[in-house]
Structures are given as C-alpha cells and as structure tokens.
Amino acid sequence: MKKFIPILKKSRLFAGVGAEDITSMLSCLDARLHSYKKGENVLRQGEHISDIMVLVSGELHVQRDDYWGNRSIVNRITVGEMFGEAYIAPESGALLNDVVAIEDSNVIFFDVRRIMTVCSSACKFHSTVVQNLFFSISEKTKNLVLKLGHLSKRTTREKLISYLSEEAKRNNSPSFVIPFNRQQLADFLSVDRSAMSNELCKMRDEGLLEFEKNHFRLL
Amino acid sequence: MKKFIPILKKSRLFAGVGAEDITSMLSCLDARLHSYKKGENVLRQGEHISDIMVLVSGELHVQRDDYWGNRSIVNRITVGEMFGEAYIAPESGALLNDVVAIEDSNVIFFDVRRIMTVCSSACKFHSTVVQNLFFSISEKTKNLVLKLGHLSKRTTREKLISYLSEEAKRNNSPSFVIPFNRQQLADFLSVDRSAMSNELCKMRDEGLLEFEKNHFRLL
DNA sequence: ACAAATCGGTTGTTTTTACAACAGAAAGAG
DNA sequence: CTCTTTCTGTTGTAAAAACAACCGATTTGT
Numbered sequence: 001m002k003k004f005i006p007i008l009k010k011s012r013l014f015a016g017v018g019a020e021d022i023t024s025m026l027s028c029l030d031a032r033l034h035s036y037k038k039g040e041n042v043l044r045q046g047e048h049i050s051d052i053m054v055l056v057s058g059e060l061h062v063q064r065d066d067y068w069g070n071r072s073i074v075n076r077i078t079v080g081e082m083f084g085e086a087y088i089a090p091e092s093g094a095l096l097n098d099v100v101a102i103e104d105s106n107v108i109f110f111d112v113r114r115i116m117t118v119c120s121s122a123c124k125f126h127s128t129v130v131q132n133l134f135f136s137i138s139e140k141t142k143n144l145v146l147k148l149g150h151l152s153k154r155t156t157r158e159k160l161i162s163y164l165s166e167e168a169k170r171n172n173s174p175s176f177v178i179p180f181n182r183q184q185l186a187d188f189l190s191v192d193r194s195a196m197s198n199e200l201c202k203m204r205d206e207g208l209l210e211f212e213k214n215h216f217r218l219l
Numbered sequence: 220m221k222k223f224i225p226i227l228k229k230s231r232l233f234a235g236v237g238a239e240d241i242t243s244m245l246s247c248l249d250a251r252l253h254s255y256k257k258g259e260n261v262l263r264q265g266e267h268i269s270d271i272m273v274l275v276s277g278e279l280h281v282q283r284d285d286y287w288g289n290r291s292i293v294n295r296i297t298v299g300e301m302f303g304e305a306y307i308a309p310e311s312g313a314l315l316n317d318v319v320a321i322e323d324s325n326v327i328f329f330d331v332r333r334i335m336t337v338c339s340s341a342c343k344f345h346s347t348v349v350q351n352l353f354f355s356i357s358e359k360t361k362n363l364v365l366k367l368g369h370l371s372k373r374t375t376r377e378k379l380i381s382y383l384s385e386e387a388k389r390n391n392s393p394s395f396v397i398p399f400n401r402q403q404l405a406d407f408l409s410v411d412r413s414a415m416s417n418e419l420c421k422m423r424d425e426g427l428l429e430f431e432k433n434h435f436r437l438l
Numbered sequence: 439a440c441a442a443a444t445c446g447g448t449t450g451t452t453t454t455t456a457c458a459a460c461a462g463a464a465a466g467a468g
Numbered sequence: 469c470t471c472t473t474t475c476t477g478t479t480g481t482a483a484a485a486a487c488a489a490c491c492g493a494t495t496t497g498t
Contacts, residue, residue: 074364089354089357096361134335137357138305141363144364145315145363148291152409156484194487196485199484400476402476417455417478417479420478432475
C-alpha cells in the first residue's frame with residue numbers, strides 16, 4: 001500500500017496532507033488495498049457499502065446495464081478520484097450502479113465512519129480530510145448536474161454539442177482529447193452508437209468540428 | 220425567523236438538534252431569511268454563492284431554460300430540504316441552474332464556511348450539523364443518480380416507467396400522487412409534453428397503469 | 439506474421455419523437 | 469356567475485433516433 005502514498009498525496013481527499021501524515025492515517029482510517037483486473041467489478045449494483053474508495057491506479061467506469069443490455073456509463077473515475085460518497089449515510093440503501101475496472105486497477109477502501117468521526121488519537125490533519133471530503137462530494141455533485149445538462153438535451157446533436165462544449169471549456173481549448181471511444185461516448189450520452197457516429201460526421205461535413213479518433217476540435 | 224425554528228428542527232440539516240440549540244446556532248451560522256413570491260428567482264444561473272440554503276416554506280424548482288426555450292427541471296425542493304450544496308467548494312464557480320419559487324416561499328441562507336469550520340464558541344451540536352450536511356449531500360447525490368437513471372432511458376415510455384416505478388417504490392405502494400403536472404413532468408423527464416401525454420394514454424389503454432390527474436396506479 | 443476481435447463509418451428501414459395546432463375540461467380571477 | 473387562462477388529451481406531419489447489417493481499418497493476442 002505504501003507505494004501508493006504519493007498518489008494519495010495528490011488526491012483530492014488528502015490534499016494538503018503530508019506523506020508521513022497520510023501514512024499514519026492509513027491505519028486510523030482502516031485503509032485496505034484491493035486489486036482488480038481489467039473487466040472485473042469493483043462494486044456491484046445491489047451491494048451495501050460503508051466505505052469511501054480512492055482509485056490509485058487504472059481507470060473505472062460507473063455504469064449500469066438494463067434488462068435489454070443497454071449500457072449506460074454514469075461516470076468515469078480517474079486516478080486520485082474518490083467514489084462511493086453517495087452511500088455514506090447509514091440509510092443509503094443498496095448501490096444503484098456497477099463500478100467496473102476498464103484497466104487493471106488498484107483501489108484503497110477507507111472506513112467512512114472513521115473519516116467522519118474525529119478520532120481520539122487526534123490526527124492533526126483529520127479536519128483537513130473532512131473538509132476535502134466535503135469539497136470532493138460537492139465537486140462530484142456538480143459533475144452529475146453537468147451530465148444531467150447533457151442528457152436533458154433532446155437530440156443526439158444537441159447532446160454532442162453540450163458534451164463537447166463542456167470538454168472544450170474544461171480544457172480551455174477548442175482542441176482536446178476525449179477519454180471515450182465511440183461506443184463509450186454513446187453509452188455516456190445514452191444514445192445509439194451508429195446514429196451518433198452518423199451525426200458526428202454530418203456535423204463535421206457542416207464544418208462545425210473536426211475529429212480524428214478521440215481528438216476533437218470545435219470550429 | 221423564529222417562527223421557522225420548528226421547520227428547521229424537522230429538516231435534514233438540523234436533525235437531532237433541539238429548538239434552543241438551533242436558535243443559538245442561527246447567529247453562529249449567520250442565518251438570513253429571504254422571502255420570494257411565486258415565480259421569483261431565488262438563485263440565477265451564473266451567480267456565485269458561498270451559502271447553504273434551507274427551504275422553510277413553499278416549494279422550489281431547480282431548472283434551466285436553454286436558448287430555444289426548452290425548460291429542464293433538474294430537481295424539486297420541498298420544505299425542510301437543503302440546496303446549494305454543490306457549490307460549497309471555494310473553486311466551484313458559477314451556478315449552473317436557476318432556482319425558482321413555484322409557490323410563495325421562504326428560504327434561510329447559512330454561511331457555508333461557518334458550518335464547516337468548528338466555531339470557537341463551541342456549539343455542542345456543531346458536529347451533528349456537520350454530519351447531517353454530509354448525509355444530506357450524499358442523499359442528494361443519490362437522487363441525482365436516480366434521475367440520471369431515468370434520463371438515460373432511450374424512449375419516453377421507458378423514462379416514464381423508470382420514473383413511475385421509482386415513485387411507487389418510494390411510496391411503498393403501486394398507487395401514489397406525483398408532485399408534477401403534465402408539463403412539469405415532461406420538463407423533468409426532458410421529453411415533449413404532448414408525446415408524453417400520448418404515451419401515457421397508450422400505456423393506460425394497454426392496461427399498464429391507471430391515472431387521474433396527478434394520481435397514478437401501476438398495475 | 440497471422441487470425442481474431444474491436445472499432446468506426448455507412449446505409450436503409452422501422453419506430454419514436456418533436457412540433458404544431460386544436461378542443462374540451464378544469465381552475466382561477468374579477 | 470362569467471370570462472379568461474391553464475391544463476390535458478388528441479391528431480397529423482415532419483424530423484430524428486433506434487436498429488440491424490455490413491465493411492474496411494486498426495488493434496490485439498498468440
């Protein structure tokens with residue numbers, strides 16, 4: 001677990017906490033390291049958890065497949081990001097989505113009650129972590145609202161424009177690389193892949209944008 | 220403001236805190252009461268806030284109108300509920316949505332930094348409120364994920380089934396009243412009202428459900 | 439290097455939605 | 469009570485999406 005301390009140090013949850021302090025907090029927060037092969041489930045819909053998790057290597061998708069096999073990618077989790085924060089309340093109930101490793105990944109689990117309760121051994125950075133947890137949840141809430149903004153658009157074209165504009169804004173550039181292939185982007189925007197591909201090409205022909213693979217440029 | 224103490228007492232944010240303690244916390248948290256007429260904006264897209272707000276009377280919609288006049292209802296806020304929690308991080312940026320009073324409403328604003336920072340005057344219930352804030356945000360995150368589940372459905376019928384099933388589950392009954400009229404439901408599910416109305420009637424004719432006004436029964 | 443799997447684009451057909459326009463019912467205002 | 473406004477259902481049409489099937493290119497695994 002020690003080799004991931006530098007990752008944790010750069011994570012949102014431990015921002016502002018030194019490596020030595022993180023080390024001492026690991027046991028305080030009951031940290032457990034788990035490894036997953038590409039394609040494995042980290043969490044399954046229906047499970048109950050009482051942990052906050054931080055991804056320290058690899059990449060994850062929060063997704064859900066319905067009865068008809070339609071996959072919906074709710075969220076993407078990158079190294080240093082936290083997840084599980086929607087289920088910290090005791091009465092949260094079962095997980096609504098699967099969390100799947102789309103690359104070989106390592107995840108550290110933390111006991112959420114130990115984070116929220118000030119420990120008697122007085123870790124001096126505990127309050128920093130509590131505040132970081134607030135900000136992380138807040139940030140993720142905002143991302144969900146952004147995504148709702150995309151999905152609330154009526155047509156595939158509007159959804160694409162909403163998403164791509166957002167990415168351009170995030171990158172401070174009209175030229176950027178998206179973290180999805182076509183099928184994943186379609187699953188993320190909840191549209192049909194071929195229809196989306198078709199629409200993208202139409203938009204390109206109309207001079208709205210250029211793309212090659214995952215690299216896009218808005219014009 | 221005092222007349223709303225009983226409401227705050229029943230709110231998620233102040234759960235477990237007595238009326239007298241709430242009273243003393245009001246100044247500690249820099250509480251400010253604002254009133255709004257039906258139709259007025261509580262918050263506007265683009266504004267910056269550093270507060271957490273609790274609705275103490277009336278009802279609010281979190282919504283957004285796009286360039287073409289399509290309205291999207293992101294969320295509904297009822298008495299005792301908190302909002303603004305997605306913007307508590309210092310770097311949160313501008314509000315993404317409007318918050319509009321759909322009835323005459325009263326809202327209490329709290330300084331978010333005073334909630335998150337333990338006050339020197341040692342309100343003994345401060346840590347309770349901090350934990351409540353965690354649970355509230357967590358709960359709202361979960362609601363957003365639920366809504367994403369509805370919007371990620373491809374057809375109007377599937378969206379309706381997803382939403383109505385959820386409501387039935389929440390009410391522990393196949394028979395329930397929804398808090399939206401047809402136009403609002405359409406805006407909430409991001410579909411066209413007439414098409415939705417049409418689909419609802421088809422579903423009724425097929426024997427999937429019954430409804431009269433806002434009262435639905437799944438069969 | 440070769441076979442297999444994945445990926446992205448294309449096309450045609452069917453289904454579904456958006457849009458517009460209208461009418462009866464219900465609710466609200468004066 | 470009457471007039472006005474809002475709400476809901478209905479219909480027809482045009483636009484868009486889903487679906488299915490296919491192909492060439494690229495990537496992956498052995």
